[in-house]
Amino acid sequence: MKLYNSQSQQIETFTPTQQPVTLYVCGITPYDTTHLGHAFTYTIADILVRHLEAGGHQVRYVQNVTDIDDDILRRAAEVGVNWRALGNRWTTHFIHDMQALNVRPPDVYPRATTMIPQIIALVERLLAADVAYESAGNVYFSVAAWPEYGNLCHLPPAELLAIANERGNRPDDPHKRAPLDFVLWQAQVPGEPAWASPWGPGRPGWHIECSAMATQFLGDTIDIHSGGSDLCFPHHASERAQVEVLTGRSFVRLWLHTAMVEHEGAKMSKSLGNLVMVRDLLTHYSADALRFYLASHHYRRPWTYSQYSLTRAAEQVHTVLRAVQIPGGEKARFDAAPYCRYIGAALDDDLNTPNALTTLLHLADEILSAASAGAVVSEAQATLRALSSIFGLRLGFDIEPAIHNGWARHLADFADGGLATANALATLQIPDRYSSTWSVRDPLMTSLDPTSYPSVVSTHLSPVAP
Numbered sequence: 001m002k003l004y005n006s007q008s009q010q011i012e013t014f015t016p017t018q019q020p021v022t023l024y025v026c027g028i029t030p031y032d033t034t035h036l037g038h039a040f041t042y043t044i045a046d047i048l049v050r051h052l053e054a055g056g057h058q059v060r061y062v063q064n065v066t067d068i069d070d071d072i073l074r075r076a077a078e079v080g081v082n083w084r085a086l087g088n089r090w091t092t093h094f095i096h097d098m099q100a101l102n103v104r105p106p107d108v109y110p111r112a113t114t115m116i117p118q119i120i121a122l123v124e125r126l127l128a129a130d131v132a133y134e135s136a137g138n139v140y141f142s143v144a145a146w147p148e149y150g151n152l153c154h155l156p157p158a159e160l161l162a163i164a165n166e167r168g169n170r171p172d173d174p175h176k177r178a179p180l181d182f183v184l185w186q187a188q189v190p191g192e193p194a195w196a197s198p199w200g201p202g203r204p205g206w207h208i209e210c211s212a213m214a215t216q217f218l219g220d221t222i223d224i225h226s227g228g229s230d231l232c233f234p235h236h237a238s239e240r241a242q243v244e245v246l247t248g249r250s251f252v253r254l255w256l257h258t259a260m261v262e263h264e265g266a267k268m269s270k271s272l273g274n275l276v277m278v279r280d281l282l283t284h285y286s287a288d289a290l291r292f293y294l295a296s297h298h299y300r301r302p303w304t305y306s307q308y309s310l311t312r313a314a315e316q317v318h319t320v321l322r323a324v325q326i327p328g329g330e331k332a333r334f335d336a337a338p339y340c341r342y343i344g345a346a347l348d349d350d351l352n353t354p355n356a357l358t359t360l361l362h363l364a365d366e367i368l369s370a371a372s373a374g375a376v377v378s379e380a381q382a383t384l385r386a387l388s389s390i391f392g393l394r395l396g397f398d399i400e401p402a403i404h405n406g407w408a409r410h411l412a413d414f415a416d417g418g419l420a421t422a423n424a425l426a427t428l429q430i431p432d433r434y435s436s437t438w439s440v441r442d443p444l445m446t447s448l449d450p451t452s453y454p455s456v457v458s459t460h461l462s463p464v465a466p
């Protein structure tokens, strides 16, 4: 499989050297609702996982929750809610959105606050390596100690500070030796939550959390690290520095960044107030329509939200649905095998989901034509379903049990009263259509076993390139 590596700025052949393939995706900071940009990042990761599995690989997938952070504390104070309740509340909301979108759960879904001992241990190692320093109960990473700092993102050195400042850096912090040095551990501010540490009470910096969680669950070198492109600097650059300065070897074999989603002429962001919320879209469109729409964009190209295009995606999903439902005839069997190869090849080609979906639609059109002409299409319909499942399309089936149950297990970690105490926030209701309209089964469909999709796909897709 070929993928673009942000670090080398090249499309590289991604060759798994181990099973399972290890994947880390930066998760949410839960203080607001899931927007289309989040959905793009996590559905792209989902397609990558599904495609790797369809190619015969196992995947171990870790996604974190940044459940202690300046943004969470600020929002909690604004709305008068306990910070942990706020985080639980919005993580729960996010999980329900992921379930509704039929996105596979990560195997491990750690929250940063459960990893404090591991984070402290990593900070201690950085201090012992003399690449970090303590000042007034804070610990900072000294970027001067690692000359490669920032190389990951290929930004001009003169611009690093301005970008870091836009994304949470405090250049005027009097305890820092250099403005770009970033915090590993920050001393407690009165009134804020804190954990005991060798440097006094405080809380971890954002970047060290991900380094600790990634290495804890996936080892010192992971295969693929993904996240939104706005995380490349300083977050991923810092994550990389913290690990590579200690291990002396590559932290990540392939950095995969998903492009930003724009709306009303600017990147979708909370600060600009131009967010398109997943929950709102799902009151008007099916999850299949939204997933088809998201996957119709290549993961590396920024794109702009368009209601027209989303409506068109809904129509295209309807075409696929008609194709898997149409009764066939008794004439010569329609052979869908070539489409499996085309779609497999498109996804092997830097996860080209737009081309893959074009082929999927072509297959749907051909099945409709063949069925109308009296051909046997049942096998082709099973193949179309299996291929659709790589994009997370349910086509009338329930959410896959492994997805619902896997997320439900993670949900239990975020249920300690968050819902009951977050009264200042909007009510959390899953629209009825998630559990009713979209789970209606057509009699024709019940003869197909949705759990057989991966095995059906794996016999047809060309294997991931060795």
Ligand SMILES: [Zn+2]
Pocket: 025, 026, 027, 210, 235
């Ligand atoms: Zn991260």
